[in-house]
Amino acid sequence: MRAATPDSSIPDGSTRDDDARRWSADDAIGALFAAHYRGLVRLAVLLLHDEGVAEDVVQDAYVALHRRWRRLRDADKALAYLRTSVLNGARSALRKRGVAERHIARGPDGPLIVASAETGALSLLRHREVLEAVRRLPTRQREAIVLRYYAELSEAEIADAMGVSRGAVKSHASRGMQALRQSLEAAL
Template sequence: MQVATTGEPARPEDARGWGADDAIGALFSAHYRGLVRLAVLLLHDDGLAEDVVQDAYVALHRRWWRLRDADKALAYLRTSVVNGARSALRRRGVAERHLAREEGRQEPAASAETGALSLLAHREVLAAVRRLPARQREAIVLRYYGELSEAEIAEAMGVSRGAVKSHAARGMAALRQTLERTR
């Protein structure tokens, strides 16, 4: 990893002109934990979340030479994590439906809450967020947990800014309604 003239480690945003190994190393050091937390909130599975994030870093490393703007690397990683989480949720749904058919059940049993999420102080809010449709949940998590702008959320989700506003507004309305009922 390169070192800045001040003696501090180089920042990922200074990655222009770096090789893939140095740039990915800096991005990994700076953003891995946050991307895993994002994936955990979307997937509710620590191990799978780590796999999705690692796959995103591997894909970025493989395609580093094709990346036109190194400043977009973090946005690329976020988008990869969101898309990887969507794919994992689709695969999980297919597997659960197949298992339910095999066992003759109507609905699969609800999975246990993961240890990381059970430690969070706001269980009611998290439970309500989990019940949101996928796109609304993604918009809410990226906005309020990831603290991304509408433009960054739109890029990560692969939708327009208007769609982000719509998903976020519908998600917030559903959360408000759910939380008012529980009180």
């Protein structure tokens, strides 16, 4: 494996030529992994509510990017590709979970939920209420809210990740915030 040359750096927003992209996929993916893995896992956890599945989704996104690295037209868009892959992977996992939940036999009282001692603290309860309210949002609204307020992406980046227009992002985010306000006010 060769070291990066001065005119071709790891994809951190800088540009690289096609030749450098071919021989440095491992270096590029490694740098992206080091810089963005934790943030992408947090994003997936917020969408999926399951850390193990979230890690799998993010790892699958990195593997897919590595496989496609030579065909990637613009190395500067590798992070956007990863975000979109994570979002699509989370959607797929949620669909699979929904199918599984519809086919799982439940007892008369539903699943058993055991609360920990820490959940008695007011701040944790409020945090849980907010997360539950976000979980109840429709998928597109939840995605727009998480990408906007947690991942701190711009409207253009969110639109790119979700595969919708900027206007649709504004609409989903606005409706999501309105639904959150109503849900949290009702809980008070």
